Amino acid sequence: MGNLFGRKKQSRVTEQDKAILQLKQQRDKLRQYQKRVAQQLERERGVARQLLRDGKKERAKLLLKKKRYREQLLDKTENQITSLETMVQSIEFAQIETKVLEGLRLGNECLNRMHQVMSIEEVERILDETQEAVEYQRQIDELLAGSFTQEDEDAILEELNEITQEPIELPDVPSEPLPEKNPETVPAKARPRQADLVAAS
Numbered sequence: 314m315g316n317l318f319g320r321k322k323q324s325r326v327t328e329q330d331k332a333i334l335q336l337k338q339q340r341d342k343l344r345q346y347q348k349r350v351a352q353q354l355e356r357e358r359g360v361a362r363q364l365l366r367d368g369k370k371e372r373a374k375l376l377l378k379k380k381r382y383r384e385q386l387l388d389k390t391e392n393q394i395t396s397l398e399t400m401v402q403s404i405e406f407a408q409i410e411t412k413v414l415e416g417l418r419l420g421n422e423c424l425n426r427m428h429q430v431m432s433i434e435e436v437e438r439i440l441d442e443t444q445e446a447v448e449y450q451r452q453i454d455e456l457l458a459g460s461f462t463q464e465d466e467d468a469i470l471e472e473l474n475e476i477t478q479e480p481i482e483l484p485d486v487p488s489e490p491l492p493e494k495n496p497e498t499v500p501a502k503a504r505p506r507q508a509d510l511v512a513a514s
Contacts, residue, residue: 333404340397343390350387354380 357380364373 329404329408333401336397336401336404340394340401343394343397347387347390347394350383350390354383354387357383 357376361373361376361380364370364376
């Protein structure tokens with residue numbers, strides 16, 4: 314009973330699956346960061362416009378420098394997201410390749426086992442026997458199809474004539490006359506008794 318509950322179930326999640334999940338989580342965090350920075354850039358542009366209206370040119374210039382720096386960070390973030398997505402695709406494709414290679418390995422093992430069961434000599438023997446059987450069947454087909462030469466036809470007719478010329482042996486005819494059939498000669502046991510006939514009626 315303890316083994317039933319104490320046995321650890323083997324996880325179906327591989328290390329590659331965990332790596333893909335972590336990479337996708339990092340990508341999603343970077344996208345959220347991108348969204349926040351884009352909103353901040355829009356706000357800072359509006360603030361810089363307001364500062365220029367208020368005649369505070371130096372402060373507006375400082376704010377635009379800060380905005381420019383954030384835009385560069387945004388470009389770097391986009392490059393990082395692209396790198397993460399490329400890495401995820403590479404790992405997923407490597408998993409597919411691994412499965413394909415495993416399938417090829419199993420198929421190769423299966424073929425090797427089949428080759429061990431049936432050697433080249435065995436295959437050649439079977440092919441020879443098959444060829445002989447096909448040739449034999451072809452000969453039978455030709456005979457049945459009537460593809461005889463004139464010589465064959467002559468031989469068949471000659472054999473037929475020989476058979477018809479042979480004397481037919483019949484059984485000897487009996488020299489004694491055949492007995493006549495007479496109801497009186499039928500044994501008494503075979504004849505029904507008069508009393509039985511009356512009882513039956």
